[in-house]
Amino acid sequence: MMKKLFLILLLQSAVLMGSAQLYHVGDLYTAEDGSQGIVFFVQADGSGWAVALHDLPTNLPWSPSHLNVPNLNDIGDPFAPVSSTNDFSGYANTQQIRSTFGMSPNYAAGAVNFNFGWYLPSIYQLCILYAQLPLIETVLLNAGGSSLVSSATGTTSGYWSSSEVSTDQAWVVFFTDNPSLSFVVGSGVPQSFTKASPQGQKVRAVHDIPAPNNVYDSTLTYLWNTGSTEPHFHDVPLQSSTYVVTVSNAYGCTNTDSASVMVIDNNPQTIYDTVCQGAGYSNYGFTVSSQETAEAGEIVRTYTISAVDCESEITLILTVVPHDTVQIEQTASESFEWNGVTYDESGTYTQYFNNQDGCDSMVVLTLTIDGGGGSGPDPDTIAISEGDSLMIYLPNAITPSNDDGLNDYFYFPEKYLPLITDFEITVYNRWGAVVYHSNDKHFRWNGAINGKIYYGVVYNYVIHFYDIIERPYYLKGTFTVL
Numbered sequence: 168m169m170k171k172l173f174l175i176l177l178l179q180s181a182v183l184m185g186s187a188q189l190y191h192v193g194d195l196y197t198a199e200d201g202s203q204g205i206v207f208f209v210q211a212d213g214s215g216w217a218v219a220l221h222d223l224p225t226n227l228p229w230s231p232s233h234l235n236v237p238n239l240n241d242i243g244d245p246f247a248p249v250s251s252t253n254d255f256s257g258y259a260n261t262q263q264i265r266s267t268f269g270m271s272p273n274y275a276a277g278a279v280n281f282n283f284g285w286y287l288p289s290i291y292q293l294c295i296l297y298a299q300l301p302l303i304e305t306v307l308l309n310a311g312g313s314s315l316v317s318s319a320t321g322t323t324s325g326y327w328s329s330s331e332v333s334t335d336q337a338w339v340v341f342f343t344d345n346p347s348l349s350f351v352v353g354s355g356v357p358q359s360f361t362k363a364s365p366q367g368q369k370v371r372a373v374h375d376i377p378a379p380n381n382v383y384d385s386t387l388t389y390l391w392n393t394g395s396t397e398p399h400f401h402d403v404p405l406q407s408s409t410y411v412v413t414v415s416n417a418y419g420c421t422n423t424d425s426a427s428v429m430v431i432d433n434n435p436q437t438i439y440d441t442v443c444q445g446a447g448y449s450n451y452g453f454t455v456s457s458q459e460t461a462e463a464g465e466i467v468r469t470y471t472i473s474a475v476d477c478e479s480e481i482t483l484i485l486t487v488v489p490h491d492t493v494q495i496e497q498t499a500s501e502s503f504e505w506n507g508v509t510y511d512e513s514g515t516y517t518q519y520f521n522n523q524d525g526c527d528s529m530v531v532l533t534l535t536i537d538g539g540g541g542s543g544p545d546p547d548t549i550a551i552s553e554g555d556s557l558m559i560y561l562p563n564a565i566t567p568s569n570d571d572g573l574n575d576y577f578y579f580p581e582k583y584l585p586l587i588t589d590f591e592i593t594v595y596n597r598w599g600a601v602v603y604h605s606n607d608k609h610f611r612w613n614g615a616i617n618g619k620i621y622y623g624v625v626y627n628y629v630i631h632f633y634d635i636i637e638r639p640y641y642l643k644g645t646f647t648v649l
Contacts, residue, residue: 189213189379192299193306198374200283205306206376207299208292213399214378218296218303219285219371220312226367227275229327233363235334236267242290242330242338257373260329261286275327275370285372290330290357292373293340300342315342315371324369325358332359339368388415392625392645407438411625411645435480441641444489453483463489486641498535510534559583559640561628564647567613568622576611577628577646584608587640590632602626614648624648 196217204217264276325339336359392411411425448455502511590608630642
């Protein structure tokens with residue numbers, strides 16, 4: 168069975184007015200009494216759960232009798248959507264069980280250190296912990312904790328949850344060494360056992376993690392490429408993904424940041440990325456210094472990433488993009504306006520831009536003022552020669568919802584079309600699925616998928632083409648359908 172390492176993420180914008188400690192999955196958590204655990208789940212507000220480093224010393228029954236605990240919901244199917252996704256109530260369950268049977272250390276809920284916040288997890292909490300097993304097992308052992316995996320202890324015991332099945336039964340999860348790592352655990356892992364079974368089951372307590380006191384600037388607006396407009400959100404990526412947030416103020420000023428998350432399997436993986444000449448690179452676990460990118464070209468790096476029973480060789484092919492320099496010649500009679508600047512004397516003028524790869528580029532204008540009718544290339548046309556590169560700027564939003572006939576389509580600027588060949592565009596949604604593809608450089612796409620336009624959605628695009636002197640180009644970016 169192919170195994171994957173799933174990362175449960177809390178992604179946040181960096182615009183904070185104040186903050187407290189923010190935990191991530193795999194962090195070490197210390198409770199009030201000094202006892203410790205490993206964080207295995209973090210919610211969007213920064214709160215979450217940690218699992219204790221060790222089991223309770225002995226196996227215990229779930230309860231001293233077959234009594235049905237009042238006000239405790241019976242969960243007949245732990246995978247039913249209503250049952251499982253609403254079952255966050257391990258703490259409340261433990262409190263209710265202790266109220267029913269007392270606080271004797273002779274049964275599971277009575278033996279946990281409840282006074283310092285440790286409790287018996289619900290079946291859903293155990294299933295989430297099980298889904299994180301490769302990562303959590305590794306950091307547990309590195310922190311001096313004991314294994315959760317059944318075969319590692321030489322036993323077949325499972326872990327009690329705080330969730331009842333019925334009057335006589337409660338749910339147990341077996342942490343095997345060959346788990347089916349999906350967010351909803353595969354069949355056969357949870358099993359029901361008699362509450363007062365004399366052989367008992369293992370107990371591993373969990374602890375709530377309070378939400379950090381993060382205060383975000385409420386005057387700003389946030390937009391993630393997932394479509395979220397919150398300053399932070401929770402995600403469970405099933406494949407390697409890049410998350411981008413754009414933060415804007417009331418005056419229209421914006422800033423953008425991104426983070427890439429890699430989900431691995433046993434197969435070797437190759438990652439293609441670009442970096443500007445002379446800039447440092449740090450992504451996907453790779454670090455390349457600015458000195459190493461001083462020359463344009465290609466850099467190849469390989470390393471192996473591993474978790475419990477999951478290992479993959481990752482190769483990075485990094486293209487170092489050179490700085491662009493483009494020459495434009497223009498003749499005018501009295502003055503010439505170029506990108507919002509008016510020039511009324513002959514001379515050479517320089518403006519700086521970012522090219523299609525986001526790298527610094529320079530455009531040099533040689534202007535002649537002849538006092539006559541003016542002649543020369545149209546400033547909206549581009550001449551191309553060896554040493555020059557096309558500087559192409561694509562929109563970051565289209566607005567088919569405005570119904571004004573303006574900016575309704577994502578398309579390639581027409582003035583470049585005579586200069587390009589072998590064109591291909593692919594558009595992906597936030598899950599990496601292809602939603603649009605064309606080999607026509609005259610394409611025009613309004614965001615429609617199967618005839619329907621989804622507004623407020625961010626799409627990623629990748630464009631390949633050659634210019635007329637057979638130089639390859641690779642453009643990538645995002646745009647929003649509004």
